[in-house]
Amino acid sequence: MSQPDQSLAEGVCDVESGICALPGDSAPLPGASAGTPAPEVGLTRITYVTDPICSACWILEPAWRSLTERYRDLVDVHHVYGGLLRGWQGFHDAGNGIRRPEDVAHHWDKFAQLSGQPINSSVWWSDPIDSSYPPSIALAAVRRLAPAQEEAYLRRLREELFLDGRNIAAPELLEALVVELGLDVSSYRRLIENGEAESEFERDLVRTHELGARGFPTLILEGPDGRVVLHGWIQPDRLENTFLTVSGATRRPLISSIDDATERLGTGTSLEYAALTGHSVTEVEELLAQAGATSRPVGKGKAWSPKPRKTP
Template structure:
């Protein structure tokens, strides 16, 4: 086992800071960005240090989706997977009372209550995730195979975990989601089996250290007008204002049409739809119901699946 692997035994999430941190470290540090230069032609690069099982990253989704849907043409996103949970052997977070997988369920329920973003925590009781490395390696494989689909694949993993309570470390599920995106499963499997995907993920682990990012989510925004590092889950207004500051872009309106919002988001929580449209959760649920969208309960919230339209 490499020195890097030994240092990434597991991670914990703090309710006050909204950061899922790697063990033995404080929250992310605003270190220099290594490797990639600032994009040209006025684009703002956002380096998003994350992990597919990071609950704080899931809570960031309303702000993240609102920003990326409205300013997509002005943003260059690079995901870096930092390895939140290598495994449970020897893991113990005394501060949060987490020693076993089922302890995470209570922690996620608290996160959902505080944030309003619903979480299905049942996976920690029914089919606990042993490690976040398998889905991270799968994401690295998709990046190598079809980088334009990487973000969509990450979103589907998060939906399966946080909305449906499924174990996203299961190889069969990882392959099924690759097929769902219309990608070549045989090519994906080769990247997994020949070690190329794992090597790509290991480069992300190194990059995480180079960036000084010791907690998730960490967002490093680099644009024509500056550079800012954000840590933890934040409100949509703060993320948008920070982006506008570093990009120099003009503020864009929210998506006023619930039909357009449905075309953009597809499956989403009430809070995600509210962030994109500027409506309250109550208002957006009424609008989605009138538009014929179906919903299901997730924890104390709801997830929506709109009627099929001309989805992008």
Template sequence: MNETAETSGAVLPMACDLSTGLCGADASAPRRVAVTYVTDPICSACWAMEPAWRSVTYTYGDLLDVRHVYGGLLPSWEGFADVGNGIHGYGDVAGHWREMAEHTGQAMNVSVWEDDPIASSFPPSMVLTAARDVAPERDGLMLRRLREELFVHGRNISRQDVWARAARNADINPDAIQERLDDGRAKDLFAADLDSARALGATVFPTLIVEAGGDRITLRGVQRPDRLAQVVADAAGVQRPRPSVTLEEAVAHLHVGTTAEYATLLGTTGQQAVAALRAAGLRPHQLPGGAVWTP
């Protein structure tokens, strides 16, 4: 198996289907793409990549097999320091998130660090591994709903009432999650994820491992939308389609979404997205870095 910055070992295309944009020995059969996404529910860089990620999963979702691995960003504040980002305790996180939001244009609520600081990312990670065990097909949706509680609403996702609301919004029974937390299954599942993250060599969040046709590419850190889309398209053996998403389709897919998320999916500038969203009657909630829109 190859692991390179560019897909290697590809078969030269022998035919291209103009109606689908597919090229290859069998132009009607794009490759399925396995994506291992090593992440953490309180990772601000992962939230900053949501515009690119949500756009890619909309465009190529039928070809993607996504596996989330929860890697444990913050065991506790005791002995923890992120010197590169100027974080020595939870009091430094709000400022870092504001900078991240303004730099990336991805709206981010920082209030949890001022009002109800998160002590560890391990409890919400165990919630996610339990939810995945209950409803594996809703793993990605549960992660998104939990992140919305934190990054949109500024709530402490370690709290039972908060993660239970996220579970209900993802159509997962919170009692089934609690049962796995109580009997230790969630802890064991999370420990297995921590082992997987180490085995994969994931030293930063986000880390995306994209595999198809015997080739593998590892992407570390926040990926630009065009870069991520091109990597997935190349892995699948398809041409990148031109943006053709209507506002109605974008709202149906994103529902609660930031300006950056809507602009990326629509293929417009942020200003154009704002104008279209206002005209459609969506309600903005202003946060550092931009707005969040709700139908």
């Protein structure tokens, strides 16, 4: 893989702003998303500049999932992977006191405490991630192989990392998740081995520059009624109100039924279920337990898995 610009080599995450930022000067965001056609009539294009190990992106998940689950037929989502961590050699984030992988664990714990979105930071002690490039390349391969499954694959990577504390740069785990989604693992391997997935990821690195996105998450919403750029971790109401402004769509109700919510979300944190249903965390945990969902501790919070459906 050719070496991208050094300014894309390593990122820093700021607890105060809720942004995982790339070093270097910011370029102005262009008037339209670089390299993409205008959104289809009636749809709002959301370009999401992100990285699979971005903790700020993880704490955006309650807002993101609530929006995309309720308005899925009105949005056209495109992910761009910006390369948060090329590697640890020479890395030093003085502002956050991060020199080594272990330092990230304390940083993630602060993000969890600030947001209420639980994070399992154990990976930085037990099996540190050397680079976010391997999972980003795997995501590029899935995009080429089955575009409709890209977001599901990204979500599973995040669950494995932030809920289960697993190293998502491990090739065997990346392949296992491809199999789990029912994709052709032979085709996936071919895209990895022949360099097509790397080339796709390199185009994302370039596009991150073209978009002027200097931090993760960056959301560029382009709809019939306008264009807005959002940076960092934001609350569900702000994300939804911005979407409604640019899309001209009518506000839709929250998913108050816990059965409907579990069918839509599947595995999710208490905060994610609370954002989708409008219940408090305490209320939604009681409702999930009554519905037969199982929970497991993650940091100081919980992750839930719905009760398995009976098959005929």
